[in-house]
Amino acid sequence: MVRRGSGGLPIYRQISDLLRREIQDLYKAGDALPPEGELAIRFNVNRHTLRRAIDELVNEGLVIRRHGSGVFVLSPTIDYCINAETRFTATLESKGKTTQSRVLRKQIILAKGGVASRLQVPVGEEVIFLETLREVDSKPFCVISHFLPLQQVPQVLADYNSGSLHAFLEQQSNIKVLRSESLISAVIPEADDAVLLNMPRNLPVLRVKSVNLAVHNKRPVEYVVTRFRGDATQLSVNP
Template sequence: MDRLSRHPTTVYQVIAARLEEELRTVYRCGDYLPSEQQLAARYDVNRHTLRRAVDELVNKGLVQRRRGIGILVLMRPYDYPLHAQTRFSQNLLEQGSHPTSERLLAVLRPANASVAAALGREEGDDVIHLRTLRRVNGVPVSLIDHYLPNLDWWPVLQRFTSGSLHEFLARELQQSLTRRQTRISARASQAKEAQLLEVALQTPLMCIRTLNTCNGSDRVAEYSVSLARADMIELTMEH
């Protein structure tokens, strides 16, 4: 049982604040909160007070009451602005979230036709292929394939295991990447992607293809293909 201040005008607000924090750290979109009866018992309040607390979350668009089912966690998507200097980690930190990224794959491989075209190389040319999984507050949000044509970077990039790839490149190789072009489409998740992103098979994903240049050059230094959960990320473009 959680002990709260008994001030009559603040109890439901305190409960709402605590539940909102749990929504961001414990629950994920699609989960259900405990029943109102269970939550009222947990906070040692009556059902009316508990409902007022839940009303606060409903009004913020964080949860939805589903008649006969329960309280569905919606969560607001994380805002991700698209511009030349966008930095995923920094942007999420500024929103009060905890972004992480782990490397799942690091290999040299022959470029297929689409990768070669994006990088301005010949099909079959060796490129660096990294795959990373990004999480926000522990919840998977995007799976990214990074293709880099400069094989001189390979010895250093083998040491990259987690965190921001672009920050690693700036720190270890003094290479600053800038977004030049972004293409956005949608497709359904396949089995491996669904498993890594912890979503159901055939869940809609945003497919974000990005070309990045380096240190003011027009030459493409990275081609990335990101599969992002549409329920977790909201893209913003300023005009």
């Protein structure tokens, strides 16, 4: 119930608190909230006050406004920390999440431009192109494109099929990797990525470009381009 009068919480804050509890108890990700006009009548407030209450929920990442469509409930965001030793599987399982990795493509390509320079190999050298879909708690979370020098890690082409790639490299090739850089940007997803991530194309993905070095010789062993669902991910970067 919204209580009016001095001394209490502002009306818009009371409304946002009520809606927050209803979202947690009654709604699932993707559900639409009632139209703003209907909510304004329900709480007996003007549209400005109602929108201010909705703004609170938007700022918290609980809902998103879609122009011309309404206000929709978002999936809870997953905090994902990026640092020198980040491993997808270990990082998320330490938070009590279940993870799955599915190989979408695995092939040999010839290194060009950006891939060649980041892996520090000649243009035209053979590299492994590996694309994986990672799921968290059975929901699509990110699509990853991996580029690895074939000469350094031929076992990946022959034997890697699922699970942690970095654990595979350490176990099968005795190569431990450390991240040397990460470049993060928000971009509109490609059509294929939007389908794989089960998201609309008008929502951004968080794209992270990373170079991973082999610890024993400090040579690049992997260039990675990861696309996270922007509405389901909060990235934190630690040295």
